[in-house]
Amino acid sequence: MNTSMAHIAAAALEQGPHTPSDTASTAHRHPLDLRVGPVAVDVWTDGRLGFVLLLHRRDDGFAASEIYYSLKGEDQRWMLPEHLSGEIVGFDPEDPSVMAEILSGAALTVLSESDSRVFTGTGEDDDELVRVYELLVSERVDRIRIENRSRTDPQERAAPPMAVVVVRPGEPLRVSPVLRDGVESAPTDGSLTLFPAKE
Numbered sequence: 161m162n163t164s165m166a167h168i169a170a171a172a173l174e175q176g177p178h179t180p181s182d183t184a185s186t187a188h189r190h191p192l193d194l195r196v197g198p199v200a201v202d203v204w205t206d207g208r209l210g211f212v213l214l215l216h217r218r219d220d221g222f223a224a225s226e227i228y229y230s231l232k233g234e235d236q237r238w239m240l241p242e243h244l245s246g247e248i249v250g251f252d253p254e255d256p257s258v259m260a261e262i263l264s265g266a267a268l269t270v271l272s273e274s275d276s277r278v279f280t281g282t283g284e285d286d287d288e289l290v291r292v293y294e295l296l297v298s299e300r301v302d303r304i305r306i307e308n309r310s311r312t313d314p315q316e317r318a319a320p321p322m323a324v325v326v327v328r329p330g331e332p333l334r335v336s337p338v339l340r341d342g343v344e345s346a347p348t349d350g351s352l353t354l355f356p357a358k359e
Contacts, residue, residue, distance in 0.1 A: 165198050169212035169228035169241040172200035178318035192254050192321060194223060202320040206328060208232040208281065212241060213294060213324035215253055223249045225272075227292055227324065231281050245274050245292065253322065259296060267298045267337035268352055271322070275357040288329055291357040295323040295335070303338040327356045 198216035210230045228241035271294045277287050301319040336351040
């Protein structure tokens, strides 16, 4: 893969996931502009593990997504990310009307899921089988709420046009969209339960 994508992913990890107070993250949501080259659309971090979703336009004109993965070193800095997976998106992410048509009124929908074994550097079981989800997010959504039964407080992230969610072994995650008026949507409006990979 293009080395520059790894450096774009590295810069995105250093900035970290967009927080709900990060107004800049929602201001440029639509439309995406892939003419400038690969764009880091979303970041997911969980402890020492980090994942970045990039979008770019291939030489044949098709848009594609790429997932990059990194591990935080002993110096607490992210190592240069490695390419984990990639695929043609199947639609034009620069066209909000096409994205709205795919959502069909829902706030969230799963675009793809894939399983990958990643190095964790824990010193015990040094790798884990993770499931990586790519989600399409309605422009009506302001924040995404992530709930895990093993954690007392849900996490919230500013909503990108496409999101990456990584489920590690154990309990599934519940992903709920919070609309721009501050109201959490009902399950029928797009809340998703994302399950871990099976060994």
